[in-house]
Amino acid sequence: MSSIATEAEAPRPRTGVLAGRSPRDLLARAAVYLVLAAAVVTVAFPVYYAIAGAFMSPSELSSYPPALVPHSVTGRNFSGAVDTIPLVRQYANSAITATAITLAQLFTSILAAYAFVFLPLRARAVVFGVFLATLMVPWEAIIIPNYLTLSDWGFGNTYFGLVLPFLASGFGTFMLRQSFRQLPAELRDAARIDGAGHWRFLWRIVVPLNKPALAALSIYVFLSAWNQYFWPLIITRTANMQTLQIGLTSLRDSEMSDPGLILAGVVLSLLPTLALVVFGQRFIVRGLTAGAVR
């Protein structure tokens, strides 16, 4: 890292614990670096090891003392993982489920947020209260009846079973409502004068002008759906309907003999989420802190 990066951040006064140049301060500075270095190693090491280990041979992985760098890079763990579980199918299941949930939540949240911001509604406070109340119910507390309902409908072990309960979200509506409210009121008046109805105004003006919020919501919803664990675990029964996250768990059964397979599975499951985190980081910050106090 160059001094340019530090310079660029300089204008804002720092709140840090270090300021002076006396020997005592320099010592403190060294301590700060040390603590930060230790923290970075702790946080980053599991990530590094998952990736490095995915390319190690079984003998290296079980070597003693443990190997930290793969000496001869091997792809056997990846082919092994694909042979042990229907990984490709489960990858597709996760992608289909997460994409369907994301698109559906975007659609239902856009409509609901538009109704709250641009349409007259007599019971607005009550209805909005209902939307907020849905945020407070822990999913785990109502998972039993949902399991029973979807099983009764014959949706156990199907894509419908995986997707149906998550087609709408109070959080998404709340977040988009906050964003839609920022639009100047004159926009709606101008559109009305131009003869644009609500439907046209929504898709031609409101949606394009709120792309950052929609991107933030999409990334957030996709990540949550891709990472789901409890629900797919109970609603699916066969390996072919399981999502990747559940597949990883079955790979874990081979852990004692072959941790390389698990780590290869983890690396494959990380590809889409890592890409989203790296390229969408600024959106993620916005999405994850949307409910936070400002």
Place this chain on the structure above:
Amino acid sequence: MPTAPHTAPHPRRRHRWGEHGLAWAFLLPSLVVFVLFIGYPLGRTLYLSAHANDLFGAPSRYVGWQHYTDLLTSADFRRTLVTTALFTLLTVVPGVLGALVLVLLLENRIRGVRLLRSAFALPFAFSVASASVVFAVFFNPASGVINGLLSHLGLGPVGWLTDDRYALVSVAATTVWMSLGYNVLVLSAGVGSIPGELLEAARLDGASGLRLARSITVPMLGPHLFFLTVVSTVHSLQSFGQIHILTKGGPDGATRTLVYSVYEKAFAYGSSDFGTASAQAVVLLVVVLACTAVQFGVLERKVHYA
């Protein structure tokens, strides 16, 4: 509830049912999903918790508060509650304090601060399942890296997930690792929102270093720390995947939290004891709602909305 500024009544009614009808049409898809998968299940959870059930989980007869009184007098369930509280403590306190220390340290003029921030965001990419299986590999008593490094220091192999003295701590450590990135992000955003003039004024008054952190930064972060603590607590109470993957509630119930207990009663090992499981689910619901209520109550009074 605030009313939006865009609700001036339209003189011309272009839609058959008018704009009011359109509003309900737009809200309908969400409301249907909420009623079917949140509202109705809430009622059915209460119903199930007041009924005994047969071996297949079908409710058989009304038993009123019986499941609840059984739970309160059960030593196993009291242990589950204690384990849940301990797990929450072991994840929330280190998670929030650790993130606070890191954020304060990152506020110093140090090289590579952006690289560091990115490194702390890495665990974001991990799902509960992928993080848990990686830590399962780490914690392996025979071939795991942790025991491998310990043996360098001449320390004997530790059964991180199989010894009831360490299992809960190990699962909590995995959870802290998963949540640290989010915690750092929330608090970083908080530090970023402290007015620069305030810091400059304090500095001109001669405040620096720890003094500045203690009298300005940390108090100004108050609402953010509070928000983070509540969110982490709720999140921790809902933890399931890491327990299911790492310990399955064991050894001998040492990591059986409330959520895990609901799962065991309702779904694990062919059990379909939906009555007892639903009563436990209601306890979970009440605890989480209480946390949320505290959050709203305090926020109403303390937070100034910008």
